[in-house]
Amino acid sequence: MGQKLKVEKVDIFIVPMELKYPFTTSFGTEKKRRVVIVSLESGDLKGWGECTAGEGPWYSYETVDTAVHIAKEFLVPLVLKQEFNNPTEFYQRISVVRGNNMIKAAFEEAFWDLYAKSLGKPLYVLLGGVRTKIFSGVSIGIKGSIDELIRHINMYLNMGYRRIKIKIKPGWDIEVVRQVRRQFPEIPLQVDANAAYDISYITLFEELDKYNLLMIEQPFHYEDLVDHAYLQKRIGTPICLDESIHSIHLAKAAIALGSTRVINIKPGRVGGIIQSKEIHDYAKERNIPVWIGGMLESGIGRAHLVALATLPNVRYPNDVSASDRYYHEDIVEPEFKLNKDGTISVPNGPGIGVEVKEEFIEEKAIDIFEWS
Ligand code: OSB
Ligand code: MG
Secondary structure, three states: OOOOEEOOEEEEEEEEEEEEEEEEEOOEEEEEEEEEEEEEEEOOEEEEEEEOOEOOOOOOOOEHHHHHHHHHHHHHHHHOOOEEOOHHHHHHHHOOOOOOHHHHHHHHHHHHHHHHHHHOOEHHHHHOOOOOEEEEEEEEOOOOOHHHHHHHHHHHHHHOOOEEEEEOEOOEOHHHHHHHHHHOOOOOEEEEOOOOOOHHHHHHHHHHHHHOOOOEEOOOOOOOHHHHHHHHHHOOOOEEEOOOOOOHHHHHHHHHHOOOOEEEEOHHHHOOHHHHHHHHHHHHHOOOOEEEOOOOOOHHHHHHHHHHOOOOOEOOOEOOOOHHHHEOOOOEEOOOOOOOOOEEEOOOOOEOOOEEOHHHHHHHOOEEEEEO
């Protein structure tokens, strides 16, 4: 279906975006992101993707600067002036680059957007999405005090968010969860350790098991599938792997070992939309629910997350919040807004379905690279 798409032009924009609130996890604090935006042009169509790499190699080994390096030296030469029938061909072409999933995902997302626009269809429809609203949760970083955290939780609940995720790390865990649960006995609540613990903390997790959490996200090292399986046998709360699952292969291993009962899918981490869908489908067949995670994306990355969150096996609320939870001004129009029922509506236009504010991006960008 459709006609071949020739990638006639590639643009990369490095756009500084300042978060409204610093975001602290067990591995560090983010306040300013340099967002790497990729645009691919064919005829009068443009597709957009976003790289989720951070400033430092903390969440993953990729950084903004390694992403730009891989893009310039390897990905652009692979795709510029090339023709592709569909995203699968595009994906196969760039998958000769090992790892570096976040920058490959940005390119593949841009191609999906271009492809969907060429067919005049919304991206979520092409992916096989089954809903026009997605459930939105909010992920709250580590704060200076438990009181400050509780104020933030109250603020987000008042805005309409229905599920709260809090970050934990050694020393900011059981007492925090105990007090949050005392204040909010009924809310859907989950915790995310970002790999800050190891098996020597098993009694701490047995204790956390008593607080009716939806799930415990990535307690241990990202390579440690065996100890996650051991922990999962000892607690009733589902373990959800994030950092560990950077490919379909790791998803298979984690499911086979019983290391995870829920999977957080992030297109940046797994290397794009095709990989996300493959993990989604594999998990679906094995009755492992998934949800879509976030990396503090701007509106471009967010639009791709929203499209993925329409897939049928997405059975928990997503770390996909409204634009104004992250930034004072987003780079797309309209911005993503929270509905009263705690959902975000899925844009219905072709491709990602939101307009990219190109002038705004060009003005803000600290670097622009172009190839044609
Ligand atoms: O572990 O899910 C995570 C942000 C940066 C790095 C890792 C994570 C996160 C989040 C943010 O939790 C989720 C969001 O974008 O709202
Ligand atoms: Mg996580």
